[in-house]
Amino acid sequence: xxxxxxxxxxxxxxxxxxxxxxxxxxxxxxxxxxxxxxxxxxxxxxxxxxxxxxxxxxxxxxxxxxxxxxxxxxxxxxxxxxxxxxxxxxxxxxxxxxxxxxxxxxxxxxxxxxxxxxxxxxxxxxxxxxxxxxxxxxxxxxxxxxxxxxxxxxxxxxxxxxxxxxxxxxxxxxxxxxxxxxxxxxxxxxxxxxxxxxxxxxxxxxxxxxxxxxxxxxxxxx
Amino acid sequence: xxxxxxxxxxxxxxxxxxxxxxxxxxxxxxxxxxxxxxxxxxxxxxxxxxxxxxxxxxxxxxxxxxxxxxxxxxxxxxxxxxxxxxxxxxxxxxxxxxxxxxxxxxxxxxxxxxxxxxxxxxxxxxxxxxxxxxxxxxxxxxxxxxxxxxxxxxxxxxxxxxxxxxxxxxxxxxxxxxxxxxxxxxxxxxxxxxxxxxxxxxxxxxxxxxxxxxxxxxxxxx
Numbered sequence: 208x209x210x211x212x213x214x215x216x217x218x219x220x221x222x223x224x225x226x227x228x229x230x231x232x233x234x235x236x237x238x239x240x241x242x243x244x245x246x247x248x249x250x251x252x253x254x255x256x257x258x259x260x261x262x263x264x265x266x267x268x269x270x271x272x273x274x275x276x277x278x279x280x281x282x283x284x285x286x287x288x289x290x291x292x293x294x295x296x297x298x299x300x301x302x303x304x305x306x307x308x309x310x311x312x313x314x315x316x317x318x319x320x321x322x323x324x325x326x327x328x329x330x331x332x333x334x335x336x337x338x339x340x341x342x343x344x345x346x347x348x349x350x351x352x353x354x355x356x357x358x359x360x361x362x363x364x365x366x367x368x369x370x371x372x373x374x375x376x377x378x379x380x381x382x383x384x385x386x387x388x389x390x391x392x393x394x395x396x397x398x399x400x401x402x403x404x405x406x407x408x409x410x411x412x413x414x415x416x417x418x419x420x421x422x423x424x425x426x427x428x429x
Numbered sequence: 430x431x432x433x434x435x436x437x438x439x440x441x442x443x444x445x446x447x448x449x450x451x452x453x454x455x456x457x458x459x460x461x462x463x464x465x466x467x468x469x470x471x472x473x474x475x476x477x478x479x480x481x482x483x484x485x486x487x488x489x490x491x492x493x494x495x496x497x498x499x500x501x502x503x504x505x506x507x508x509x510x511x512x513x514x515x516x517x518x519x520x521x522x523x524x525x526x527x528x529x530x531x532x533x534x535x536x537x538x539x540x541x542x543x544x545x546x547x548x549x550x551x552x553x554x555x556x557x558x559x560x561x562x563x564x565x566x567x568x569x570x571x572x573x574x575x576x577x578x579x580x581x582x583x584x585x586x587x588x589x590x591x592x593x594x595x596x597x598x599x600x601x602x603x604x605x606x607x608x609x610x611x612x613x614x615x616x617x618x619x620x621x622x623x624x625x626x627x628x629x630x631x632x633x634x635x636x637x638x639x640x641x642x643x644x645x646x647x648x649x650x651x
Contacts, residue, residue, distance in 0.1 A: 249470045249554050249583060250575025277555065279582050300585070302524060302555035330582070331555050332471050333499065333524035352574035352597065353472025360501050360552070361471060363522070375574065378603050 224338055228306035231341030234318065241427035242313070242324045243420070244342035246364065249330035251350035252374045254282045255407040257327060261289045263417035268323045268424055271316035275304050275329050282327060292316060303334035306341040323424050332357070336364040344423055346370040351382050355389035358396050365396035372416060373404040446560055450528035453563030456540065463649035464535070464546045465642070466564035468586065471552035473572035474596045476504045477629040479549060483511045485639035490545045490646055493538035497526050497551050504549060514538060525556035528563040545646050554579070558586040566645055568592040573604050577611035580618050587618035594638060595626040 235242050247253050261270055270291040274283040275298055283295035296312050298304065304312075309326055316324055326342060328335045347368045349357055352375060358365040365371065371393050373386070386404070393400050401419065405412030457464050469475050483492055493514040496505040505517035518534050520526065526534075531548055538546055548564060550557045569590045571579055574597060580587040587593065593615050595608070608626070615622050623641065627634030 248472060248552070248575075249579055250572075276582060278584065281578060281581055300559065302553070329555060330470070331524070331553055333551060333553050334556065337522065350472075350574065352572065352600070353470075356503060357471055359503055360498060362500065378574070378600065381600050381603055 224305045224307075227310075228339035228341040231306050231310050231313070232343065235313070235324075235341070235343060236427065238318045239428045240313075240318055240321055240324055241344075241424045242309075242326065242340075242342045243423075244326045244328055244335075244340045244345045245348070246328045246332070246335045246345065246368070247330060247348035247350070248332050248353055251330075251348045251353060252407045253327050253330070253348055254285055256348060256372065256374060256405065257286060257325065258289055259407050259410060259413045260325075260417065260420065261286070261291050263413055264323065264420060264424075265289070265291055267421070269321045270323045270325070271321035273309070273312035273316065273324070273326045275312075275327060277301075277329065292321070298329060302329055302331050303338045304328055304340050305338045309340040309342070322428065323420070332361040332364045336361070336367055343427060344369045346372065348372045348374045349389070350375040351378055351384045354383075355385045355392065358389070358392035362396050365393055365400070368397065368400060370401045370403060370416075370419065372412075373402065374407055376404045376411065377406045377409055446527045446529075449532075450561035450563040453528050453532050453535070454565065457535070457546075457563070457565060458649065460540045461650045462535075462540055462543055462546055463566075463646045464531075464548065464562075464564045465645075466548045466550055466557075466562045466567045467570070468550045468554070468557045468567065468590070469552060469570035470554050470572070470575055473552075473570045473575060474629045475549050475552070475570055476507055478570060478594065478596060478627065479508060479547065480511055481629050481632060481635045482547075482639065482642065483508070483513055485635055486545065486642060487511070487513055489643070491543045492545045492547065493543035495531070495534035495538065495546070495548045497534075497549060499523075499551065514543070520551060524551055524553050525560045526550055526562050527560045531562040531564070544650065545642070554583040554586045558583070558589055565649060566591045568594065570594045570596045571611070573597040573600055573606045576604075577607045577614065580611070580614035584618050587615055587622070590619065590622060592623045592625060592638075592641065594634075595624065596629055598626045598633065599628045599631055
């Protein structure tokens with residue numbers, strides 16, 4: 208598709224990713240751009256959630272999406288269909304994005320051309336948690352079929368996320384998923400985490416999520 | 430729990446993981462031990478599948494399980510309850526196991542004390558695919574809620590697996606999961622892949638899986 212640009216991102220040349228991430232965060236702040244780093248396991252519904260999010264906010268803000276994938280273009284094509292700017296970041300087998308790779312994406316989107324930039328990180332609960340991308344905020348999706356015990360098994364991911372979306376709540380009746388336990392385990396890892404149950408398929412909970420995002424985007428524009 | 434030993438595995442000192450993996454594979458062959466490397470996303474049902482597998486084969490073979498986790502003991506405890514030897518490998522934040530880390534686990538199990546050793550790798554579809562653990566065979570679990578498009582997005586994982594178990598087939602009615610497309614995509618990545626639909630929760634399909642495993646274990650003992 209013509210409206211999907213594919214970028215083969217290069218490994219960072221910076222010694223310290225953390226320092227570089229802080230630098231990117233400052234650049235974003237200077238240009239009034241809010242960057243969300245969205246993480247999850249494979250198949251938890253990142254792309255469907257993103258499509259709902261775009262639908263809710265695209266008339267209010269200029270949105271740009273970076274789709275990080277090892278080597279497919281499946282998601283960027285789906286996002287481009289929503290009408291917002293979407294670019295594909297190919298990590299060349301890498302399991303995460305670092306700040307410099309993210310910067311290459313932000314540059315392609317045009318830092319002054321978007322109010323709300325979204326990085327859909329590689330589907331992985333381990334490595335993306337270890338690399339600060341320079342995003343303004345981190346969010347993750349945990350889907351009901353994955354189980355409520357995941358905060359016990361992937362502690363770092365839950366501890367670095369400002370928001371945890373609990374997706375696929377429509378299938379709760381068919382799984383042994385304990386929402387109270389899930390909340391308890393998430394807050395154990397991160398007492399400040401905002402937890403929002405959603406169903407990206409039906410749109411349930413998207414209002415609350417869009418409201419939180421709007422507040423962050425407005426904050427970034429101040 | 431007293432019957433769960435926790436090993437903090439060290440990074441490999443070997444320059445070439447591939448060479449070391451071949452060496453471990455030879456050691457296993459020499460002692461007649463079959464080692465299965467079981468991989469999947471977080472929450473696809475590795476531990477439940479393992480419990481079913483153990484139930485089906487523990488009267489026939491001496492089984493030992495290595496549970497790789499970033500830092501929890503949740504799974505090793507669940508496995509130890511089945512009565513087989515279970516050890517916990519802590520990767521210290523690492524997103525995969527390499528051959529030397531696997532060897533440390535096999536040594537703890539006792540290479541001559543087990544016919545069938547199982548490595549439950551870190552929940553991750555990216556990094557574990559890149560590191561040969563020295564296992565005799567690789568298997569992965571894809572669960573229905575993750576979606577039938579995953580072979581398109583995580584090509585390497587599907588291409589290195591001898592068997593793909595498609596788990597949670599009991600919830601197919603509640604998801605947009607196309608089994609024919611899933612088979613097609615898997616075989617596109619790996620024409621030799623054996624595909625076995627299962628439901629670890631109800632036991633459906635476990636017979637076929639246990640039969641395949643028995644053939645491999647017998648082959649290793651020759």
